[in-house]
Amino acid sequence: MTASPAPTGPAVEIRDLRMRYGDRDVLRGVELEIQRGECLALLGPNGAGKTTTIEVLEGFRHRSDGHVRVLGEDPATASEAWRARLGIVIQQWRDHGRFRPLELLEHLRRFYDDPRGAAETLELVGLGDQATQPAGKLSGGQRRRLDVAMAILGRPDLLLLDEPTGGFDPAARHDFHELLRRLVSEEEVTVLLTTHDLAEAERLADRIAILVDGRVVRDATAGELAASLGREAEVRWRDERGRHAVRTEDPNRFVRELPIDVEDLEVRRATLEDVYLRTVREDEVTA
Amino acid sequence: MSGALGAGVDRARLELRMLLRSPRELWAQILGMVVVVVVAGRLADQAAPGGSVPMAWYVVSGFVAASLFFAGMLNVPQMVVAERDDGTVLRMRTLRGGLTAYLVGKLLFCAAVTVATVVGTLIAGTLATGMPLPSTVGDVAVLAWVVLLGFTAVTLLGAAIGTVLPNAREGMMYALLPAGVLFAISGVMFPVTAMPAAVQAVADAFPLKWMAQGIRAALLPDAALARQGTDGWQLPVVAAVLAAWCAVGALLAPLMLRRMARRESGSRLSARREAAEQKAAVVGR
Ligand SMILES: Nc1ncnc2c1ncn2[C@@H]1O[C@H](COP(=O)(O)OP(=O)(O)OP(=O)(O)O)[C@@H](O)[C@H]1O
Ligand SMILES: [Mg+2]
Numbered sequence: 184m185t186a187s188p189a190p191t192g193p194a195v196e197i198r199d200l201r202m203r204y205g206d207r208d209v210l211r212g213v214e215l216e217i218q219r220g221e222c223l224a225l226l227g228p229n230g231a232g233k234t235t236t237i238e239v240l241e242g243f244r245h246r247s248d249g250h251v252r253v254l255g256e257d258p259a260t261a262s263e264a265w266r267a268r269l270g271i272v273i274q275q276w277r278d279h280g281r282f283r284p285l286e287l288l289e290h291l292r293r294f295y296d297d298p299r300g301a302a303e304t305l306e307l308v309g310l311g312d313q314a315t316q317p318a319g320k321l322s323g324g325q326r327r328r329l330d331v332a333m334a335i336l337g338r339p340d341l342l343l344l345d346e347p348t349g350g351f352d353p354a355a356r357h358d359f360h361e362l363l364r365r366l367v368s369e370e371e372v373t374v375l376l377t378t379h380d381l382a383e384a385e386r387l388a389d390r391i392a393i394l395v396d397g398r399v400v401r402d403a404t405a406g407e408l409a410a411s412l413g414r415e416a417e418v419r420w421r422d423e424r425g426r427h428a429v430r431t432e433d434p435n436r437f438v439r440e441l442p443i444d445v446e447d448l449e450v451r452r453a454t455l456e457d458v459y460l461r462t463v464r465e466d467e468v469t470a
Numbered sequence: 471m472s473g474a475l476g477a478g479v480d481r482a483r484l485e486l487r488m489l490l491r492s493p494r495e496l497w498a499q500i501l502g503m504v505v506v507v508v509v510a511g512r513l514a515d516q517a518a519p520g521g522s523v524p525m526a527w528y529v530v531s532g533f534v535a536a537s538l539f540f541a542g543m544l545n546v547p548q549m550v551v552a553e554r555d556d557g558t559v560l561r562m563r564t565l566r567g568g569l570t571a572y573l574v575g576k577l578l579f580c581a582a583v584t585v586a587t588v589v590g591t592l593i594a595g596t597l598a599t600g601m602p603l604p605s606t607v608g609d610v611a612v613l614a615w616v617v618l619l620g621f622t623a624v625t626l627l628g629a630a631i632g633t634v635l636p637n638a639r640e641g642m643m644y645a646l647l648p649a650g651v652l653f654a655i656s657g658v659m660f661p662v663t664a665m666p667a668a669v670q671a672v673a674d675a676f677p678l679k680w681m682a683q684g685i686r687a688a689l690l691p692d693a694a695l696a697r698q699g700t701d702g703w704q705l706p707v708v709a710a711v712l713a714a715w716c717a718v719g720a721l722l723a724p725l726m727l728r729r730m731a732r733r734e735s736g737s738r739l740s741a742r743r744e745a746a747e748q749k750a751a752v753v754g755r
Binding site for chain 2: 234235237238241243244263264266267269271273274275276277278279280281282286290291293294295333345
């Protein structure tokens, strides 16, 4: 066993990360830091570079330029012992389709020093009932849960999850959120996940980073992001001239000054979705 | 390292169990033996031209060599490509010693299947043709080392070939063609003596011809030498050629597996899958 570096410093440190394929720049100076025990959600439109970023962190892809440290080591040169401390869910695994979940986890336990129990791990992800059904015959969401089970089996220090809840039904999603929260709070696991589900990001993440066109354009807590829109809200109503929607800093006053006879009055506070959409659109305009 | 070896043994055990659980795959394995019984059984009474050894015995001996060869050249690459494309190789790469365990597991699994196939083919062939099983220590020993060297050579080569195939479906074409040509020129069923020198030289350079000859040496009576056109069974040459190919495979296979695994990533898997799905959609139309 190689001694693991002392658990100081951020779990993930990315500075000026660049990635180009041929003559196309996919990552153009990504800056990101994740503290130990923190859960960060990486959001961004399709093709923004989320998967690319995660693959650089996993050591699966070699960056073109920039400084990257994961658990204190450079993923490009890190050892297999280092990788044993990561739990990885990639966007599309379909491996080991003929194995049964229970026997697969029992087998994979051999590769770790202090793994969780196989049956226990299946229970954790809610696959207890499918323990002996071949992995290839699981439903999409069940298969995904098996991926998560494999990722947490070795009690990793850092979880890198690329769209881990794709295909989950609402109940499975809820259970998965509970599980992640427990891992973060009880075992101080650091988590980086990508998702297209904004509610999920808001519920799970301590911090949210938005990646657009190969750059992190926002990086803040969910609260800060909402606050950044100020107290701004959208007021909607209907009158004899039709439907109206107005954004305002002071919805209270605005509503008070509306004529008496408006109908279907509605006041919507800014949500993470508003922040997200605005951020993505603004950046696309300036890009 | 011992951890990785142990895990490799465990993988082989699991894969064998899955094979036994899957009736369809099991049948594919048994099919070869059924063919031996049918083909060799029909020839049981005919003596091969120019000798006293029944033609059927040649067929049995040839089938043993052919099943070894095709298992290594077709099944192994297909397994490697399939497990690259479904992410199994990438998963093993994320584990400490995972790739070693993967290779060891594959080798042991294939070895077990090979031993079962050889023994099964021999028993089936004996029942169908009355060919005596090797009975002297010398014959058994020759059979054992020829099978061991031949298996190691073609399995390692097959694994190396698998790493460069584009995908499972097209891959089979690329692997089948050269294997078929080699089969045709190597005199697997009956020794070939009337080949153009250039073709003969090609057959001489590859392991298949020598595997077949070594297996004949172990299974057939020395009367079969008459058809061979050589003074003896040339066992030292058999050993040398097979050992040389084992060495090439042992160098190449781990190197190329690691190279392939290094280039794998989640998005490569997705890209290949999308390409395959698009192709399937076009073909389906
Ligand atoms: N091997 C490659 N060669 C060329 N371009 C690539 C390669 N891999 C990814 N790209 C491109 O890089 C860009 C970023 O891809 P990436 O998969 O990181 O996006 P993403 O943010 O994960 O998107 P999604 O939300 O759809 O998963 C895309 O435009 C993609 O086409
Ligand atoms: Mg992605």
